[in-house]
Amino acid sequence: MSIQGLPRTSPGLRVTGWPRRSRNFLTNKSSTVLTAIAVAVIVGLPLLALFAPLPHDPFRPDTNAIGIAPNGIHWFGTDGNGMDVFSRTIEAAKLDLPIALAATALSLVVGVPLGLFATSGRIGDAIMRVIDAFAALPIIVIAVVSIKLMGGGATDVILAIAVVAAPRFVRLSRASAMTLRSARYVEAAAAIGCSPVRIAFNHIFRNAYGVVLVQATLTAANALGTIAALNFLGVGVKPPTPTWGAMINDGVSMLIRGEWWAAAFPTAAMLLAIASLNVIAGAVENKIERVERVR
Amino acid sequence: MIRYIISRIAIAALLLFGLVTLSFGLVSLLPGDPAVALLGEYATPADIARINSQLGLDKPFWERYFDYIGNTVSGDLGKSFFTGSPVSSEILTRLPNTLIYLVPGLLLALLIGMGMGTWAAYRYGRAADKTFTAGVSVLMAMPEFVLALLLLFIFYQQLHIAPAPLGMLSSVDIPPPRVTGSVALDAVIAGKWTTVSSILSRAALPIVTIGLFFAAPFGKTVRTGLLQVLNSPQIEFARACGLRPMQVFRYALSDVRGALMTYMVLLFAAALSGAAIVESVFAWPGVGGWSLDGVLKGDVPVIQGFVLIMGATSLIGYVLLDTLITLLDPRTRNTVLHAKKWHFGLRSPRQAATTRA
Numbered sequence: 001m002s003i004q005g006l007p008r009t010s011p012g013l014r015v016t017g018w019p020r021r022s023r024n025f026l027t028n029k030s031s032t033v034l035t036a037i038a039v040a041v042i043v044g045l046p047l048l049a050l051f052a053p054l055p056h057d058p059f060r061p062d063t064n065a066i067g068i069a070p071n072g073i074h075w076f077g078t079d080g081n082g083m084d085v086f087s088r089t090i091e092a093a094k095l096d097l098p099i100a101l102a103a104t105a106l107s108l109v110v111g112v113p114l115g116l117f118a119t120s121g122r123i124g125d126a127i128m129r130v131i132d133a134f135a136a137l138p139i140i141v142i143a144v145v146s147i148k149l150m151g152g153g154a155t156d157v158i159l160a161i162a163v164v165a166a167p168r169f170v171r172l173s174r175a176s177a178m179t180l181r182s183a184r185y186v187e188a189a190a191a192i193g194c195s196p197v198r199i200a201f202n203h204i205f206r207n208a209y210g211v212v213l214v215q216a217t218l219t220a221a222n223a224l225g226t227i228a229a230l231n232f233l234g235v236g237v238k239p240p241t242p243t244w245g246a247m248i249n250d251g252v253s254m255l256i257r258g259e260w261w262a263a264a265f266p267t268a269a270m271l272l273a274i275a276s277l278n279v280i281a282g283a284v285e286n287k288i289e290r291v292e293r294v295r
Numbered sequence: 296m297i298r299y300i301i302s303r304i305a306i307a308a309l310l311l312f313g314l315v316t317l318s319f320g321l322v323s324l325l326p327g328d329p330a331v332a333l334l335g336e337y338a339t340p341a342d343i344a345r346i347n348s349q350l351g352l353d354k355p356f357w358e359r360y361f362d363y364i365g366n367t368v369s370g371d372l373g374k375s376f377f378t379g380s381p382v383s384s385e386i387l388t389r390l391p392n393t394l395i396y397l398v399p400g401l402l403l404a405l406l407i408g409m410g411m412g413t414w415a416a417y418r419y420g421r422a423a424d425k426t427f428t429a430g431v432s433v434l435m436a437m438p439e440f441v442l443a444l445l446l447l448f449i450f451y452q453q454l455h456i457a458p459a460p461l462g463m464l465s466s467v468d469i470p471p472p473r474v475t476g477s478v479a480l481d482a483v484i485a486g487k488w489t490t491v492s493s494i495l496s497r498a499a500l501p502i503v504t505i506g507l508f509f510a511a512p513f514g515k516t517v518r519t520g521l522l523q524v525l526n527s528p529q530i531e532f533a534r535a536c537g538l539r540p541m542q543v544f545r546y547a548l549s550d551v552r553g554a555l556m557t558y559m560v561l562l563f564a565a566a567l568s569g570a571a572i573v574e575s576v577f578a579w580p581g582v583g584g585w586s587l588d589g590v591l592k593g594d595v596p597v598i599q600g601f602v603l604i605m606g607a608t609s610l611i612g613y614v615l616l617d618t619l620i621t622l623l624d625p626r627t628r629n630t631v632l633h634a635k636k637w638h639f640g641l642r643s644p645r646q647a648a649t650t651r652a
Contacts, residue, residue: 132310144571144590225438229572232440233587248444252576255444256459258452267441274436 035283038276042097045273049094056084058091058242070261077261079250085262088242089269095237096244097273099154100223103161104216110162111169112212116200118170119177128174131167143226144235157236161223172215176208183207210288217281221274228270244270300618307614311607318602319363367603373596375589382600386582390604392463393570393581395479396498400505401566405559407510412517413544419522427518434511439569443504443576450500457500460577464493501573509562516558520551553620560616564609 055075056062062082070077076085118124143160180186181204189203205212230236231245239246244266251263366373372382415427434442450457463478482490524530524547533543570583578584582601589597 129310129313144587221436229438229440233571233575234591248440252444255448256452260448263444267444270438271436271441274438278432278436 034279038279041276045093046097049090054087056087058087076265079262085265089266092242092244099157100220103158103223104220106162107165108216111166112173115170115173116177118174131170147235165219177204180204214281214285217277221277224274303614303617307610310610314606315367318599372600375597376594382596386604389582389585396501397566400502403506404509404513408513408517412514415518416521431511431515439508440572440576442508446500458497462578463497463580501577520554524550553624560612568605
């Protein structure tokens with residue numbers, strides 16, 4: 001959506017400045033570079049954790065090096081147990097990022113078909129009422145309750161986040177389906193006898209996937225934050241395994257004393273990942289806008 | 296009009312019923328045994344059976360469900376498995392502690408979001424707008440607990456302005472005599488102004504956390520909404536008539552008011568459900584930290600009570616909001632009352648043909 005036709009002058013408060021071609025405050029070229037960096041971060045961090053040799057064992061505490069500041073040996077310092085913060089920050093990416101992406105994928109797979117078919121009829125209404133009831137529930141609490149009751153492994157976190165995120169996709173794809181199904185080509189498809197499933201996926205979803213894709217990237221960014229919040233609260237993946245949220249929680253007591261590194265570096269890694277996903281979402285949005293303008 | 300409001304209340308009552316069922320089902324159907332959680336893993340089967348009959352967990356599923364609904368309707372939310380204190384009175388004493396930082400925090404968010412969003416909309420495409428957009432994306436990428444820790448680090452650790460994150464009262468504060476159960480209210484009633492100011496200074500960082508965290512999405516909504524309105528023909532006309540800028544702004548605002556109010560209620564619900572995070576960072580004795588504790592221990596009545604209260608609060612918020620919007624905005628009144636039923640699903644060819652004809 002671009003904003004057009006701003007009045008050039010006005011008698012009262014002046015609304016000046018012409019609409020720019022690109023809503024992005026960065027120029028096109030540098031935004032491409034930025035997107036490339038963002039993709040590299042999202043793909044590279046887990047790969048790094050999987051394959052690159054870490055300077056220290058992320059699971060073994062070193063009792064001779066408790067809470068030391070960043071130096072040549074421990075690049076990010078060590079935490080209160082004497083574990084290397086750098087190794088743990090990288091190691092955490094192996095778990096945090098895939099969980100966020102898997103949860104997003106799962107909520108996409110569940111939410112989109114529900115939304116596409118919940119447009120009419122009793123069952124559709126019923127689905128929407130259930131979604132409404134879910135929206136009234138406290139999100140974090142649901143996630144915490146379900147993770148806690150299911151046991152607390154990585155798959156349980158994925159399930160819980162997916163449950164929390166799926167309603168968004170139901171709403172979004174439902175809204176698109178509502179507007180698109182009165183389109184001529186949908187009517188034409190129905191007229192030549194296409195099955196509802198074919199219409200829903202081949203005609204409606206194909207014309208609405210852009211919005212869904214943008215939302216999916218934003219959801220993944222959100223999921224990263226939620227997962228970190230859950231781990232911060234002590235719910236989810238069990239302690240010796242490093243996660244950004246749990247590491248930040250461990251670092252709080254040091255932070256209060258002024259020893260910032262144990263909390264700051266995992267925070268920075270998490271924010272970097274979230275920002276990268278947001279950049280990717282912005283890039284996808286721009287791309288879709290451009291495609292639609294050509295149409 | 297009245298019919299519409301009544302129908303909203305009826306729907307809310309139905310949803311509330313669904314909520315009770317959901318909060319019961321959520322905890323009862325998922326795996327996990329409260330008796331084992333209570334006694335530890337080395338409990339004998341006899342002990343487990345005894346606890347189960349004490350808690351009423353040995354009854355059949357439907358009987359428990361109807362018992363639960365009956366008790367809930369009469370205001371009895373059960374007793375905590377661990378402390379034995381009634382859930383409803385716990386909520387009543389803790390909810391004010393949460394609201395004492397939540398409501399000012401949201402008001403702060405409203406103030407910042409309104410101001411910055413309006414400014415950015417009026418300065419569309421210029422430096423102020425770009426700064427605003429960049430700031431919003433930075434703030435929106437930051438989870439609540441990170442923001443809280445950042446503020447804590449700056450204002451407590453570095454600048455030594457804020458007090459330590461150790462709860463609502465310091466050890467030297469003498470709790471006021473119990474009147475309402477809420478410490479802050481009791482302190483005001485007892486006239487202990489040193490206690491009140493101590494509470495306020497401890498609430499400052501939570502308030503700023505909530506304020507900044509929710510100002511970003513709210514400001515973004517204000518900016519988007521206002522931009523659309525400012526470009527509309529009616530605002531151009533208002534300007535052309537030579538109305539004063541404030542007058543024009545008021546007209547523009549009345550157009551986005553409904554959407555903004557909706558968003559504010561959504562944010563309130565989100566803030567309430569995220570209270571556990573802020574409260575665990577600042578060790579605040581509110582309803583969020585308490586419920587989190589209950590969840591971590593597997594304290595079923597506490598979880599159910601919290602889910603129910605939070606859900607009910609947001610439902611009541613939605614009903615009030617819908618009513619208020621209908622009262623304020625004449626456009627919604629007509630469309631809502633005489634709304635055409637939209638029944639065009641994925642139509643079969645024959646149906647499509649008949650509607651066309």
